[in-house]
Amino acid sequence: MLTSDGPSANTASSKLVLEHISKSFQTSSLNVQALDDVTLRIAEGEFVCLVGPSGCGKSTLLNIIAGLDRPDRGLVQADGQTIAGPGPHRLMMFQEAALFPWLTVLGNVLFGLKLSNGLNAAERQEKAEYFLELVGLKRFMHSNVHELSGGMKQRVALARALAPNPSVLLMDEPFGALDALTREQLYGDIQRIWSQHRKTIVFVTHNVREAVCLGDRVILFSPNPGRIREEFAIPLPRPRDINSVDLARYATEITRVLKGYVQTEVAG
C-alpha cells in the first residue's frame, strides 16, 4: 500500500479507529460476509449508535471493538493501540442478561472489579456499592439475580460494566428485551450516567428512535454484506425525551432512508 505510514492524520484525536474492517463467517452451508470494508472513527466521549436490520454485522463490529472477535482484514485501534484482545478499558454489555446466576447482585458487580486493577477488598466493595447506588439498586445488592426484573437485571449489568471504570462502553442491544416503560427509564439513566462519567459509548440497536434519543451520531448499516451506508449527526439538546417531536422528525427521516435500503435489498 502506498499510504502505509500508519493510520491517517486525524486518528490521533480518535478514541476508536476502525479502518477497512472485513469479517466473514463460515457456516455449514454458506459463507456470510458480516462486515465489508467498514471504516469508522469514534471520538473520546462520543455516544455513537449503530443501527441496521439484523444480520448487518453491527454486533460483529462491537465484538471486534471489544476484542472478542478478530477481523479478517483491517485495523482496529483504541487510543492508538491495536486491539489484540479483550481489555478492561472496553467493557461489553449484552442484550440478554449475562449476569452470573451463581453470584449475588453485589458479587456480579465485584467480578469485573476483582479482575481489573489493584484495589483492595474494601475499595472494591465501596466502588461496587457506589455503582449499584448509581443505577438505583443498592438495596438489592444481596439479592439473587433471579429475584430481579428484566430492567433491574440490565441495570446491574450496567453497574457491572461501569464499575471497573472502562473508558469505552460497548452495548449490544442492551434494552432490546425490555418493555417500553422500563426502556424509557433506562434512556434517562444512561444519558445521565454518560454525561456524568464521560464514557465513549458504542451502542448497537435496531430501534431508530432509541438511537436518535441516545446518540451524538447515528450510523446506518445495511446487510449482505454488512456496510456503513450513511451517518447522521443528532445535534438535539440533552437530556432527550424519546417522545419529543424534534426527535421524532430525525427518527422519521432515518427510518425512511433505512427502508430504502431494505426495499432495494428485496428488489435486488
Place this chain on the structure above:
Amino acid sequence: MIVRWLSASLFFLALLAAWHLAVKAKIWSPLLLPSPVSVFDYLRSAVEDGTLWEATVVTVRRLLIGYGLGILAGLPLGLLTASSRWSQDTIGVLALGLQTLPSVCWVPLALLWFGQTESAMLFVVVMGTLWSLILATDNGVRTIPPIYTRAARSMGSTGLHTWTHVVLPASLPFLLSGMKQGWAFAWRSLMAAEIFVTILTGFGLGHLLHYGRELNAMDQVIGVMLVIVFIGLAVDKTLFAPIERFLHRRWGTGRS
C-alpha cells in the same frame, strides 16, 4: 413444619405397624419375616458388642476414599472432555461405554488384579464413581450458555480464572446431579463387592449382610439393610441437600 414432621412420622409408624401385623398374622414363617422387635433386638446387640459400628466405619471409609478419588479424577477429566474434541472422542467415548457397565462387573477383575485387599474394594468404588462423574461434568460444561464465558472474557477473565470462576460454578447444578449419581453407583458397587468377597483387612456392612444369610439370621439381614438405607439417607440429607438448597435459592429453580 410440625405438620410435615407429624405426617411423615405417622407414615413410617404405619409402615412399622403393617410389618408388625403381617408378622402377627403368621402368613410367612418368622424365619423369613422376623418381627420389628427382633430386628431391633439384633441391632441393639450389634451396637453393644461393637460389630455394627466397626462394620459401618470400614464401609464408610472405603466409600469416602473411593468416592473422593473418583471425584478428584472425574472432575478434571470431565472438564478435559468438554474442552477438546480429541479428548471427547477418546476419553468421552470410553466414559460413555464404561458407564453402561454395571459396576459389580468390575469385581472379578479387581480381585484378580489386587487380590482380596482394600485396593480391590477401592478400585470397584472408583470405577463406580468415575465414569458418571466425567459424563456429568462434561454435560454440565457443554450446557453453559456461551454468553457467560463471553461476558467474563470481556471483563478480562482468561484461562484458569475462567474455568474456576465461571465454567465450574455455572455447571454446578449438573455437577451436583453427577455427584449424586456417582454416589449412588459407588454405594451400590461397594455393597456388591462386600457381599461377594471377604476382605480380611476389614468386615464391612456387606459382609454382615452376607453372614446374616449364611447363618439364616433374617433379623440380621433386615437390620443391616435398614442401616444401609439410613446411611444413604443421612448422606443425602447432610451432604447433598444443603448444596441443593443453595442452588435452588441462587438459581431460583425448584420449590423452596
